Amino acid sequence: MNFLSDNAVGVAPEIMGALAEANRGPSMPYGADDWTRRVERKMAEIFERDVRVFPVATGTAANALSLACLAPPYGAIYAHEEAHVMVDECGAPEMFTGGAKLRPLPGAHGKLTAEILERALTRDHSGDVHQAIPAAVSVTQTTEAGTVYKPAELQAIAEVARRHKVRLHMDGARFANAMAFLGVPARQATWEAGIDVLSFGGSKGGCMAAEAVVFFDPALADSFGHRRMRAGHLVSKMRFISAQLDAYLADGLWLKLARHANAMAQRLAQGLSAVLPRFPGARLLHPVEANEVFVQLPAGIIADLRQAGFAFYDWPGEDGPAIRLVTAFNTESGHVELLLKTVRDLAGRAA
Amino acid sequence: MNFLSDNAVGVAPEIMGALAEANRGPSMPYGADDWTRRVERKMAEIFERDVRVFPVATGTAANALSLACLAPPYGAIYAHEEAHVMVDECGAPEMFTGGAKLRPLPGAHGKLTAEILERALTRDHSGDVHQAIPAAVSVTQTTEAGTVYKPAELQAIAEVARRHKVRLHMDGARFANAMAFLGVPARQATWEAGIDVLSFGGSKGGCMAAEAVVFFDPALADSFGHRRMRAGHLVSKMRFISAQLDAYLADGLWLKLARHANAMAQRLAQGLSAVLPRFPGARLLHPVEANEVFVQLPAGIIADLRQAGFAFYDWPGEDGPAIRLVTAFNTESGHVELLLKTVRDLAGRAA
Amino acid sequence: MNFLSDNAVGVAPEIMGALAEANRGPSMPYGADDWTRRVERKMAEIFERDVRVFPVATGTAANALSLACLAPPYGAIYAHEEAHVMVDECGAPEMFTGGAKLRPLPGAHGKLTAEILERALTRDHSGDVHQAIPAAVSVTQTTEAGTVYKPAELQAIAEVARRHKVRLHMDGARFANAMAFLGVPARQATWEAGIDVLSFGGSKGGCMAAEAVVFFDPALADSFGHRRMRAGHLVSKMRFISAQLDAYLADGLWLKLARHANAMAQRLAQGLSAVLPRFPGARLLHPVEANEVFVQLPAGIIADLRQAGFAFYDWPGEDGPAIRLVTAFNTESGHVELLLKTVRDLAGRAA
């Protein structure tokens, strides 16, 4: 039973259907097709404003290309010290920006705060050529800790960024999960809150390999087309990327799938909260707000869970071993209940 | 009727079927899956030797990542002046290598020759730090002119490369068409002829978005994994790229599809050859050996063909306007015959 | 007797004196000093307009930093196929621009022409993301063939560049020699002719290690300071670079030194012209307009000259071996006469 990651699952049937549908007759390559145009229109509806949208196949491409539009090679990019752009992209932002400086910032539960950002930007805005010019901030929504920025938190960060003339990017690999949690209009948690560019994730939400870079400030997008091409991210039969997004956005599918994943994580969190006090040191490490549950557990219990057939990754805990459980658009509630029952049984045996 | 490009067509049904098939249950992400392993095994069978294989989604990624494994930032890369890596990738090789120098070479019908390469390498192997060190040669098979290198031509180039300690890459976006034309074992036109790394194309042959980088010298591949990741080209749900290749390679499908495309181009070439003498200046610009036909035609005839519903790109001619006709795995012979009939009718009317 | 290069000679005494003079007391580092300010003022006088000036220690740095201000990573830079930026900087323009595409153009006697440039820019301005966007042209004044662009030739090139929205850089490593030859006001051969940025050479003219990047369009210079710093080209004790330039520009020293070098080359050219007809195949390969003389000579004569104590580089000839003779600010006329006499003697002996 798979709780490894939301990229270890397959593709939603609606999206497989859309791919089959898109495979009828020829079509102009490189994005000059109806599907790609439709995705831009749907994004404009979802965000209630004009946007420029560029489909790509991976989240790392979406992030690194976005940041390359925001930061010059002599610029600095700020993000949480555990952000994907900081530690899980093998230096993609450095590569795509031509060597911009990535500056990691601390923050509880995977979140930047306006205060920490303010301190860093004040320190680094020296006006001296020895320092890379602060150019962009990247926030991750849902964060790497499975938590979600509230619109007011984003606004506070954006206010600092704006004052320091720094642009704001959102890594939304799990944007759908965050929006499903927040339950507000998409504009409130993005451009109204000050986001300039969004990596709108599809792959983790149920697509096969599809993300969309959404520019709320169209002027920032001018070089995107050429940058995407030279990075090898202009898929020739683009309609098959766009068709995924087209189906994902249709009739709120993206939110529906995310709500299911979130609900499965909530059920895990509730069930675990009831039983964790029975293990020494065991606890949830972060608030569960989207589709990830971080649990510190005794090493023996972790081994027993694996033995019982559950798949998940180890994760750094606070003062002991921990694991990450990720739910997805198609996580079966039976698997969730079985995991909870197994933990309860282990607690009973341990007692 | 579409003769625009082999990337303006859809996906072969066998490959769509394989995608649906791959969408059953969870699977490890990032290439630790059965499909990816199977692709490597099948490539080993096709090339009759151990290989290391890395699937990616685009040909530009395959080329630029390959070249980055062959050439240091202070190296020089040689290719035909009309090669895709030279003029159609918006500087991807420069980006991925960290700024290697691309050195264009001339050559009739899109082909490098051993003589031209020898002259260039002798000139540039100065031993002086002012010059970028010759590091790699890239040949395109099928070339941009729709011609095919014979094994002996490749051997002659490879012999020059080896003598100058330069590695040899093959851009095989249309490798299948070349192999269908040559009718020799794949090894004869690749590693036995001296190729170190091959970009094995799938997208133009009938896949959705799938190419494979095939290393014949495994030592050259050591950095590929990290380079692919930081370029954003490690697709998380990799099985869906690999499943395309897996089906494409199964039971010689790749060759079967290419044979059809080639046959359609041959039919075009034969039919056109018969009628072109009736137009002033009209002629085939290159031998037709794969799935592309380059035809110089009077401007009025080109316009008439478009008017009649045929789609194709303009192309630089020799002493007049020209067009490129591309056939694909699913080009209908009815469309080909209709095009030929239309040209004959236009010739009749012109007379 | 040294005819190797104008960088194989020492430093003019006026410049050594200025260095000693500058070494009195402390001074603000990184260019916030009087010498640096004075250089900018003197350049403004020489060019009869406001300029922004940045001293650096090498010509390659001056060129690559200039081009990085003109061309984005997805841009293309055009220059003569034998230009220093094209073949003698080991890829510095590629490195500093973050991977821009260098596109070599042919041209007799080391010169670009408006016609050749027009053809290339028309071809490459496709508007298609597959092609790097034409961004900059670099002309070399004095060219690598020792010839000099006339103001009208520069204007014609600049007119093409402007029409294609491409910026114009001048590599002026031997700018002084060109100006000494032309005898026109500096503005006529630079910004009035359409040059946007000039690498104003000092090292080859008699400085120790000093070049100045001169921006005629100040807006282009905005990122220069940070780019110079991150390239390691902001010399901390900058006054010692600027003091060289300050002395070099004072009272027309730069032109005076160049006039001497040019006169020595003219004498060589005249003397050789008289005797070359007596050797089979021997001739001057390019008009001698500055301080370089390219001579095709029988191999035996070249060997004899070396044997007689003259130092120079071999150079590619047209249909036989050739050599390059370079004169400098301090070339002794006695050495020139001795070389000519030696050649005459060899001619006599050969007869």
Add this chain to the structure above:
Amino acid sequence: MNFLSDNAVGVAPEIMGALAEANRGPSMPYGADDWTRRVERKMAEIFERDVRVFPVATGTAANALSLACLAPPYGAIYAHEEAHVMVDECGAPEMFTGGAKLRPLPGAHGKLTAEILERALTRDHSGDVHQAIPAAVSVTQTTEAGTVYKPAELQAIAEVARRHKVRLHMDGARFANAMAFLGVPARQATWEAGIDVLSFGGSKGGCMAAEAVVFFDPALADSFGHRRMRAGHLVSKMRFISAQLDAYLADGLWLKLARHANAMAQRLAQGLSAVLPRFPGARLLHPVEANEVFVQLPAGIIADLRQAGFAFYDWPGEDGPAIRLVTAFNTESGHVELLLKTVRDLAGRAA
């Protein structure tokens, strides 16, 4: 009176003399000269082993070129969070390595510790392509806090580095000051302690613009020549860089000059220690071991010192304003005594 920086002072007379001496007759350019060869020989004597030595004009160039030889683009480089390579080179290491990831580490008084490094390397050596491969550590000797690593501290760091297969670079912009403080043979604080490459500083020690990259492991230097050229750091009249180093190394001049600077700083530290207790919150922020003194002082006192004619930079303090006083090879003891007297007077007036 200047306590701004050791790059705000001039050039030692011995070095000016050597420059004049080097300016006799022609010499082969680009480092094929006697001075450059002599510098390599002298370094071999100083370090008591074979070395490969490359002169450059700036410390940032020395550092960034060194690191580019140690870390691939997909590598990670570790250094103290306040190190010059981390925050004062505007991203030069990112630029020269082609986008390697710089990972800042904390540490008291500007020093890395083996423990902190061990934790970071263990965390990052995941074997997963998502993470940049740990490739190099850079230590700064003298540190940015004016402190000096003892050989045993370096050994402990090197032991961690070696175990994790990570190379060790030393930024020795103030290497002379450190060696003057340590009083041990140079080998003990470099290659015997595990340093692979050293940026041996000259400019801050009394040269005009000269640093030497010293490779203790010659194999690491193979690409240095080409990397230096393409970075524009191969000075054509190289002898004038090397002549500075030649004189600087002759007869222990480098150590003699550093000893003077250190002695002046010690005198400052002693004098200040006696009087600081009389100001609230005032104290030395770091042990004074080389030529820098960091003093937290009341804002009014800082203003008074400036008013009295002393020049220095503000610096971040711990819980109040602070300043940095830097002494140099030619700091006059009269200036030091005057500064101390001024502080004492201010203390008396404050009482």
